[in-house]
Amino acid sequence: MSEESALSTLLQEILQAHLVSSPNDSSDHESAKARLAQERQRPRRDSRFTKVLCYEKLILVLALVLLPLGQHFRGRREFSIVWLERSIDTVMGVGFIRFHCNYLYYLVLTRLLFTKLYLRFIVSQAEIMKKLASGDDFPDYKTVNATLERADDGGPEGVEARKQIAVWKMQITDSQDTSDLAVFNDVFYQIDAHAEEAFAHVRSDIGEKTDAYLGALDDYRHDVVKLLRTKWLEGSDDAIEANDVMRRYDRITARIAVWLSPQDDASNAPIPLLSGWLLDYAWASFNAVKEGVTEICRWFEPLLDYYPCVHGSGHEMDDKSEVMLYNVVNHVIRISAPDADIQLCHFLWERRNTLIFYLHNTMTTISEKETQQDRPKDRTQIDDAFSKLPADEERAFKNLVVSMKRKDVSRGGLLYSWVEAAYAMRVTKWNWQSKALKNSKRDIEPLVKAVLLELRKVRKYRALILEDSIIASLRKQLEDALVPMMEPNFRLHSKPVTSKTWQWWDGLEIPKDITPITSANIDETFKSKLQQIQLCNTLKQRDQNAVKELVAYVEHMACAQATTTHNSALESKVTEALNALVDAIKSNSTRLHNCTVAGHPESSCDVRVADQVDTNATPDAAPQIAGPSLKRPRAPTVSGSPDARKEKRSRSSYSRKHAISDDGDLFL
Numbered sequence: 001m002s003e004e005s006a007l008s009t010l011l012q013e014i015l016q017a018h019l020v021s022s023p024n025d026s027s028d029h030e031s032a033k034a035r036l037a038q039e040r041q042r043p044r045r046d047s048r049f050t051k052v053l054c055y056e057k058l059i060l061v062l063a064l065v066l067l068p069l070g071q072h073f074r075g076r077r078e079f080s081i082v083w084l085e086r087s088i089d090t091v092m093g094v095g096f097i098r099f100h101c102n103y104l105y106y107l108v109l110t111r112l113l114f115t116k117l118y119l120r121f122i123v124s125q126a127e128i129m130k131k132l133a134s135g136d137d138f139p140d141y142k143t144v145n146a147t148l149e150r151a152d153d154g155g156p157e158g159v160e161a162r163k164q165i166a167v168w169k170m171q172i173t174d175s176q177d178t179s180d181l182a183v184f185n186d187v188f189y190q191i192d193a194h195a196e197e198a199f200a201h202v203r204s205d206i207g208e209k210t211d212a213y214l215g216a217l218d219d220y221r222h223d224v225v226k227l228l229r230t231k232w233l234e235g236s237d238d239a240i241e242a243n244d245v246m247r248r249y250d251r252i253t254a255r256i257a258v259w260l261s262p263q264d265d266a267s268n269a270p271i272p273l274l275s276g277w278l279l280d281y282a283w284a285s286f287n288a289v290k291e292g293v294t295e296i297c298r299w300f301e302p303l304l305d306y307y308p309c310v311h312g313s314g315h316e317m318d319d320k321s322e323v324m325l326y327n328v329v330n331h332v333i334r335i336s337a338p339d340a341d342i343q344l345c346h347f348l349w350e351r352r353n354t355l356i357f358y359l360h361n362t363m364t365t366i367s368e369k370e371t372q373q374d375r376p377k378d379r380t381q382i383d384d385a386f387s388k389l390p391a392d393e394e395r396a397f398k399n400l401v402v403s404m405k406r407k408d409v410s411r412g413g414l415l416y417s418w419v420e421a422a423y424a425m426r427v428t429k430w431n432w433q434s435k436a437l438k439n440s441k442r443d444i445e446p447l448v449k450a451v452l453l454e455l456r457k458v459r460k461y462r463a464l465i466l467e468d469s470i471i472a473s474l475r476k477q478l479e480d481a482l483v484p485m486m487e488p489n490f491r492l493h494s495k496p497v498t499s500k501t502w503q504w505w506d507g508l509e510i511p512k513d514i515t516p517i518t519s520a521n522i523d524e525t526f527k528s529k530l531q532q533i534q535l536c537n538t539l540k541q542r543d544q545n546a547v548k549e550l551v552a553y554v555e556h557m558a559c560a561q562a563t564t565t566h567n568s569a570l571e572s573k574v575t576e577a578l579n580a581l582v583d584a585i586k587s588n589s590t591r592l593h594n595c596t597v598a599g600h601p602e603s604s605c606d607v608r609v610a611d612q613v614d615t616n617a618t619p620d621a622a623p624q625i626a627g628p629s630l631k632r633p634r635a636p637t638v639s640g641s642p643d644a645r646k647e648k649r650s651r652s653s654y655s656r657k658h659a660i661s662d663d664g665d666l667f668l
Helices: 003-021 030-040 047-054 056-069 081-087 094-100 115-132 141-150 156-173 188-198 211-232 244-259 276-288 290-300 307-311 320-329 340-350 355-368 379-387 391-405 422-427 445-465 469-485 524-555 572-597 642-659
Strands: 489-492 495-498
Touching: 003 030, 003 047, 003 056, 003 081, 030 047, 030 056, 047 056, 047 081, 056 115, 115 156, 115 244, 115 276, 115 340, 141 156, 141 244, 156 244, 188 211, 188 276, 211 244, 276 290, 290 320, 290 355, 290 469, 320 340, 340 469, 355 445, 355 469, 379 445, 391 422, 391 445, 422 445, 524 572
Parallel strands: none
Antiparallel strands: 489 495
16 A cells, blocks of 8 residues: 555544544544554554654644545645655654654654644634534625625715624634535635636735735635535525525625625735645745744744754654744743634734745845854754853853752742743743653753753844844734733742733843834835845845856866866866856856846846857867756766765865855845
8 A cells, every 4th residue: 555545544544533423522633633643553664654643733634624625635745645754844752763763863854844834724724614614694695795895985885884894704703613614625626726817926915905916806706706606506496595505505605705805904815715726825935934934933942943953852842833832822921812822823924924024034144144053963062062152151051950950949930040041941842840851961951051052142143133123023013912812910839920021031122222113014115125035035045056066066077176086176277267157157146136136137248258158179179068967977086985985075065165255245
């Protein structure tokens, strides 16, 4: 049985186990989890399938949310084992690894790091479809359509119509009816096609109240409603109100017409209905801002980048966004809102094209300057980095370890501790109080060192980016969203505590002289600037990869080396010419970027240098060499021995570093 077939069979069994036990475990899905746990205990040789099974939330969403929606979703990449393995960022739990992989400390799938946000998006859109298919009382489509037409008027009737639409939208939102989404199974393909057609040229504006998107949304709403009424209602001899099925179909189309109508007082416009197109758009949207999302996750978790390398075998962390949501819900300043994680996901989604987009670009730039991605990768690097810190950090380390070891100091006791980084250890998801941690030097001390290293790092780069008013605005808006979720009064160690501000583990505040943007609405000029930055970053990365490929190709040319030995460096004249070529390419790349960003991609170049390159044979009749390909060729002079490969890598790294001098000209 193939991997996909095995996964499909398992998902069907999990769904059936859930349906048989419903409604007894409708909220906790205990029967579905039990069937998955049973499958995990089976010994398997297929490590890829085993890795995917380890991610419980993913399997439950596939089985209980997407699978019942019919063939339109079952054929998607979310049901492909290969794609799932590449797209999940997860560290496996200790029980799983001990049973299946005794020789491993941890398994990490490192591609994208917002799986939890994506799964939450899928679930939320499925919930919306359930509300639209609700059996609750709702006006008929004829009444709704007449109200929608009056809403465009500027007079008193238009005002009343818009108020009525707002009431209906709230009625849809508050619906508690658990409807069967099978009613949409035969129309998902057409809904998907209408979305692809309507929004093909406005992908960057989805959910934004721009003229282009609102026009496309109006066409999409009209096409979807027409599709559903033609599919469900036309051709029937029965009157709508006389037939329960027809009446339900009529109310569904009425709800959809209302739901897809934008409201004047809303900061965002409705997004399209759930379909394959929408899931592709959501995945691409999160991927486009992944560095920004990762940085926000770091705001909530000091050990975010250290789980895999230090304690991957002992602590489960589904993905980075999962840790962020967990830390918000379980924050020391008690979060009372039951849907805090949902609100946070909505916050991130609504700002994905603006503030988070800007943060992503900022973090990408920092990463390229090698000030962001130099965190230690294992315990040895953590020890080495920590040993180079001033003596004050060593004292802070000893004080914090002592505080954590004291049995009379609970996690809450570190909340107002004077010890450096105590609050960071208080908020982390890593369970340093677990009874399984019996060796503090082995289990606790590396994480304490990691926290102190991270605190030292963020006080440099994060303090700098918070001086940007746009990033400061994102941080301030996030604080304003979190504070209402907090309990204003709670008890800590039997003492009443009052808190009206959100406390970050890094202790950083927005500088007094920086005025954050208080409105979530970003004007068109700002959006245009963000799109230009993103375009420039994309072009920059493309050209940088091309230059590296070119240099690597030349390095592996036997005729470009100084000698015939297997570890020969490039000949000096070749190196000089290669440096000159790289400089010329960088200069021309910058010019092309400026032309593209300015909207003039076909601006003329210096025709005097736009000549064909002379590739005629050399006097000794050497054959012509083809240009660089996507597949890097193997150097014919490199032997297969480990020592030879090591020497070659050393020489190539030096030559590449010498040839590509990162002076910033290419990346402006």
